[in-house]
Amino acid sequence: MQKNSLSYRETNYFTSLVTDYLDQKENVKQFYGLFPDLNNFGKQILSKKENFSSHGGSEKRAVLVKTLKRQYQNINASEASLANIDLLEKDTTFTVTTGHQLNLFTGPLYFLYKIVSAINLAADLKKEYPEYNFVPLYWMATEDHDFEEISFFNLHGKKFQWNPPKSKKTGGPVGEMPTDGLEDVFELFSAEIGSSKNAQQLKEWFKKAYLEHDNLADATRYLANELFKEQGLVILDAHEPELKRLYIPLVKKELFEQLSFKTVQQQTEALEKEGYKVQVNPREINLFYMQEGLRERIIEKNGKFFVHDHEISWTREELEQVIEEHPKKFSPNVLLRPLYEELILPNLCYIGGGGELAYWFQLKQLFEQAEVTFPILLIRNSALLQTEKQDQKRQKLNISLPELFLKSHELINRKVRRISNIDIDFSSQKEHLVKQFQEMYSLAEQTDKSFLNAVKAQEVKQLKGLDHLEKRLLKAQKRKLEDEVSRIASLQNELFPDKGLQERHHNFSEFYLEYGDALIPALLDSLQPLELKFDIISL
Template sequence: MPENPVYMPIFQKTPLNQIPFFSKIFQDYIAQNAVLEPFFQFVPRKETFGKIIAQKQFPQEKRNLLYQIFQEQYERISLYKTEKENIEALLSEKTFTVTTAHQPSIFFGELYFVYKALTTLRLAEFLRALMPAYHFVPIFWLGSEDHDFAEISHFRLFGKTYQWHTEQKGAVGRMKTAEIAEILSVLPEKIPVFETAYTQYPTLAQATRYALHEFFGKKGLLVLDGDDAKLKKALIPVIQNELQEQKTEFFVKDTSLQLTRLGYHAQAQARPINFFYLDEGLRERIERKGDFYEVLHTPLRFSETEILQLTEKNPEKFSPNALLRPIYQELVLPNLAYIGGPGEIAYWLQLKSTFEHFRHLAPHLTMPMLLPRNFALVLTQNQSEKINKLQLSVQDFFQESHTLKKLFLSKLALQEFSLPQEKETILQAFESIKQKTAKIDKTLLSAVEAEEQKNLKSLEHLEKRIQKAEEKKHENELQQVLSLKEKLFPDGALQERKDNFLNFYLNYATFLEDLHQIFEPFSNEFYIIQIQ
């Protein structure tokens, strides 16, 4: 036994198919339902990786470029040994990547941001052990070109939402971080990593890379920003093909129709042109109108010759949307797997034919294996003790509040109060009255039925009053149950989609390390973790 054993949180696992928050298509994908096989390239199993590697032909010149880009993007950061080794390893044909992606949310946004990073790290470690002849590099693709500011501009800490207010527009990764200092000044504690990130790194993309480096760099995670002029050169043929042929919309619509016929909901919608025009303070859709290409909400207008010349000269001015960002990612990385959440996997399943279409422009382009990230619910020891005292299980709290409420009352042997026999007696009595009335004067039947309904409604009202009186006796316990439900599932959503990781990290310094030890790729289970 080591002198200083690692003190791990207690945890249990629940199969993802027992969690009511996930879509049908995601549940069927992880269950490997045969009907979805036409929509992905590689079965998400451990033994599939050898097959992917055998098919993966990634050009050496692209490895050289990737190496150069990482050198440039990490220029201001003092690299950890593992980061240096992983960047160097990218030059070797024996090296492959596993990738996740997310927008540069301030303070990492919601918990699932760090879950993505940790799952990707764990997958790379697992593959190194499984196939020691190869090297596997975990990549966090920074979605810095996204312009949905509302999505990345806030985070929830200890029940309070902190909001970044700015007049800046365009790609969020290019936004200046100076204004975030206002948030730093009102946080309940100082957080040195983010203090440095938002005061010493001028853009949100740079600041987020630094923060990810500080929290996960020692494990070897590399952050790649796709908003890079040199990297975008690989995308030129795709941009030009999309502008001229506009095939993505056809392929995605066709796939979406197939999925809809199978009873699934299409996650993403394609447009005729699935690129934005990107500039300082600007990210707007490109539309073809007649013989010209126009940038919406701007006076920018190009002929076909002009816009094709622009793609050659300034490919960085073209930004793929959510449907073509995966194509871009797989063009520039020797990638084997993409790690994503339920929504991401759903829209990747719409893209197989799009990947096949663009492969004629880049023979090394393949659709990666799609793997779910890890999922978790984190409880404090105090919360766990309260749940036990209330004679409930953590799994009970996954239910909707009204169902949980009924369940709790039933645990107290307080069944929902009702008067079924009395209702039946009233119905029988009125049935007799109606029969007698019909013999005398059928026109009075409506009056009898009205009285019947009146009596039934009075009885139902009485039921509710008696039920409330019963519940009032246990109002304190019920309030505890509902209060716990709100803390564990804020606004009725999964905790990981609302709360920030700092809720736990600030009080438990080993929080991220503990998760790193607990999470497992391919688990398809929901982790319930109790922090000690």
């Protein structure tokens, strides 16, 4: 196994906000707390320890551990995971958290990268701060209701789609969705992957997760545990009344004082002022109301509260009573979920993708207003997995690693120019033409200025002509070098499906079929979260 790395900026697949953050540019520093390096984690430990203790830390730890133990009752957990759950009661234990949707059979490959990042960071912190304990935690997004995003996975260029029968739970939180209809996906999946030893393991995981559990939350917990239990991963479903009860004061502030709107809006405008694209626009109330088959936002009009597009309403007094009696019915949206997470967890660091970090950057002032410690933000590991054969192809084609990440037409044009036996760069001719026209401009100035526009038009026409000839010559050379061009395109299509990053498209099963039980250890050995690099791994 061999690993090479690029900066995130060199890949051309990450936003300027993410790359500027990783470069620690001054204009981004106002949007986050401490930058992710080992020394800063010492400061974060002290800050979180003080803040968490002063906000009922012992009670929160007790509720968290009790909830986890109940959720793990029917799970074949490892000693490492169970020990980590017990450790969470101690005020010297902290979590390193990543979160993800309940994608079918883990969804895109980066599901694994997120969790590996958390596991490896927890291990790094234990080496640096041995007097403390660090627990890698996966926060399941059970309250999400966007089923379309999670209802499929890709394998061998095919889409395996789950089409569940309509039920009274359709439209509500995805964690509560019955696993009905997944027998059909299992049959198609089984036929696709064959009968090798690795295929049999994949079938067993799928069958036990989705055909032997009643809902999507339980199925996902089973699968994530099977993949990462030996590393001590702890999996949390925070859609629990005891945990939500800890959140009641902030729920009331959000509903009755619009806790988040003004501060998030201010920080959103500040991001836009710096030229960055905003991930989420805040609403006046950033909470959903949930019941069976329903997760819909709450709105306020003239002192009364309503569930959007439904005939459910309350006075303030009635709503306060519902909150006290049924806190589980109130679900934070994408902007309030981080605050809920950091309120109930002794968490030091949130690990997420570029899009996730973008909305965390909108929240620092909200955390300050709520008096909750803002976590260190760490971009999850990203990687391109390739075979040794694919890497040998790249080297034979004389493509550098940064070039591999160019858009297909850019790479092919560059390579054709490089390997062609004639010069297909008309830059010098264009420069010469521009100089000639400068003399004509000077002549027109001295004689008749009305000719300036005519001279300009002729210059543009001739430069366009050179561009046209250059493109025709390049096209002709592509035909002449068709074999070389075809091999370049073929390699890129293999490594960048649908012209995007592999990790956002492929499912882990595609690689497990080939590498089996060696896959996850290889990722654990290769992906170093604090290196802050994009890795190219030859398996």
